[in-house]
Amino acid sequence: MVNKLVYSWITLIILLSDFSLDTIQLIQGMPMQGNTESKVYGEKWRPQYHFSPPTSWINDPNGLTYSNGKYHLFYQYHPDSLVWGPMHWGHATSSDLLRWENEPIALYPAPGGAAFSGSAVIDSTNITGLQKTANSNVLVAIFTRSNDSSPTPQTQHLAYSYDGITFNNYENNPILVDPSKRDFRDPALLKYGDGYIMSLAAGDAAMFYKSTNLIDWTYLSSFGEKPSQGSHGGVWECPALIRFEVDGRELWVLLISINPGGPTVGSATQYFVGTFDGTRFINENPADRVLWLDWGPDNYAAAMYTNIPSPKPTMVAWMNNWNYAANEPTTPWRGQMTLPRSMELVKTSDNDYHVQTFPIDDVKNLRESLLYEFKGEPVTESLAIQHNSDRYHLECSFKSNRTSFGAVKIKLMNQASSEQVTMNLDNLRIEVDRSQSGLTNFSSDFTKLIRGSRILPSPQLSVDLFFDSSAVELFYDKGLSSFTYLVFPTQPYDLISIECTDCTISSLSMYQMKSIWKNDS
Incomplete structure (x- = not known):
């Protein structure tokens, strides 16, 4: 009942705003007439093969999971x-992690606080006792409720869904409270042995808990x-904890x-490489060593999918930065x-390990046409490609003329306005201007x-650039x-x-990418 009342209140606010009826329907996850999503998703700077909501503010991805043939992206x-x-x-x-259908809002603010970040898993064996019938899956979300006026401002709550769309709040919430912690949030769940591990952020530390039923947690x-x-x-x-075998x-x-x-500035994601024995994580690198998941300023709050069919860990991150997200022109x-x-x-x-992230293989299914191709002949150190595409994948390879790598400068520009962005690699130093x-x-x-580093000093170099409006x-x-x-x-x-400089272009392919919002692409 609370969710329905809040939902009606939000709908009234939207109706009194400047949003169109098409946009309001998209927010609510209503069936659309014709090709409405392509109309709403046609604005200036709107990404066409990256997910964005129809309207309004988003940040962290939440509750990434897979069930009954569907990938869920909460945010x-x-x-x-x-x-x-x-x-x-x-x-x-x-159905493929690429083409998205907007659904109704899943979780709302409540008396216990706003619905902050969390994760989701599928309870297929009724360890929670929440199944309606035997062998029926329950989507279980565990997340932070945040209420600054409470003596315990951040507590962990559970909600569950039988259809993956409509959620019920667990009647005995909160399921985890620590009165000594003001920052106590963002639970991430990991299946481990016969139970689950929860990772929580607590100010300047990560805290780990275990449970066999997703409800009762032990530090x-x-x-x-x-x-x-x-x-x-x-x-x-x-x-987030991720297991690898190397x-x-x-x-x-x-x-x-x-x-x-x-x-560079503002928010980013770091990572640690080490061991975890079911109780404790131990960093194998020096304590003061910092490893960045992505050198760019617009990659934050990386979250991992649970229960997915792929053997490789799969992540999604918020593509923005807290220092300026609220002021962007979109x-x-x-x-x-x-x-x-x-x-x-x-x-x-x-004795050194690094995380490598790259778009899932199925992103190739979004290729629409080949815009340009160079196969290495005649040998050249430079190329200029004129085009009229605002969504493409540029795939290049280079070979150095010496044992260490030389330099590669890639520039995207508008010839009339001289607006440009420059990506420059010089040996192991990388700068984006x-x-x-x-x-x-x-x-x-x-x-x-924007500054970063190349990890391997190889004379061979590959560069992949995915460009999508903004x-x-x-x-x-x-x-x-990255x-x-x-x-x-x-x-x-x-x-x-x-x-x-001191290298040649071995190959280059430029692919037009489909829009995930346009039915005619």
Whole structure:
């Protein structure tokens, strides 16, 4: 009843706003007439093959799971504003992790607080005791309720769904409380043995709990604060534990999002490589070593899918930055997600490991046509590609003329306005300059030089660039180094220039990408 009342209140606010009837229907997940989604999703700078909501503010991806042939993407959502506010869980579903259908809002603010981040799993064996009938799946979401006026401002709650769409709040919420912690949020669930591990962010630490029924939780250990580990430039958020096997050895990665304190500005996601024995995570690197999941400023709150058919861990992140997200020029939506990425742990030397992320293989299914191709002949150190596409995948390979790599500069530009973004790799140093990329005056932080590093000093180099209206995902060496960032060109870029120093272009393919919102693509 509370959800229905809140839902009606939100609908009234939307009806009194400037949103069109088509847009209101999309927010509510109603059936659409004709090709309405392609109309709503046709605005300036609107990504066409990255997920974004029809309208309003989004941030962290939540509750990523798979059930009955559908991938679920829940996300932090403020349905009646373009800036952050009382958090709901927005919801979309997909059969392939690429083409999304907007669903009704899943979770709402309640007397216990707003619906902050969390995760979801499928209870197929009735460990919760919440199944309606034998062998029926229950989608279980565990998330943080946040209420600053409460003596325990952040507590963990459970909600469950029989159809994956409509949720019921568990009658004995909250299921986990720690009165000593003001920052106590973002539970991430991991199946482990005959139960589950929960990772929680607690200010400057990650805390681990275990349960055999998803309701009663026992504290195990904490990591990060004593001794201090990694970056503590800001509060720790959105932890996630991921298991890997590398050369017959079990290793674990712990993701920690941090805000502020990123390598360029504002928010970012760091990770640790180590061991986990079911109780404690131990970092195998020096405590002060910082590893970044993505060097770009617009990749935050990475979350992992549970219960998926793919053997590879799969993540999605919020494609934005807390330092300027509220001031960006997009309307009627504000925020988008990265492409779903597969994650691997790669051994880069005798005792060193790095996380590699790259769009899932099925992203190739979004290729619509081949726009340009170069097969290496005649040998050249430069190319200039004129085009009229605002959504494409550029796939390149290079070969150095020496044992270490030289330099590659890739520039996207509009020839009439001279707006441009430059991506420059020089040996192991990588810089992205978007200071002249278009509209930038909404934040001085947006124009800061983006710096990062190449991990492997190989004479061979691959570069993949996924461009989508305003969203850019750039991968060197198939994601051993990645840079996620936004641009807002006032006129579409129509020229790609590539220049090599002490290297040659081995191959290049440029593919037009389909729109996931247009039925005619």
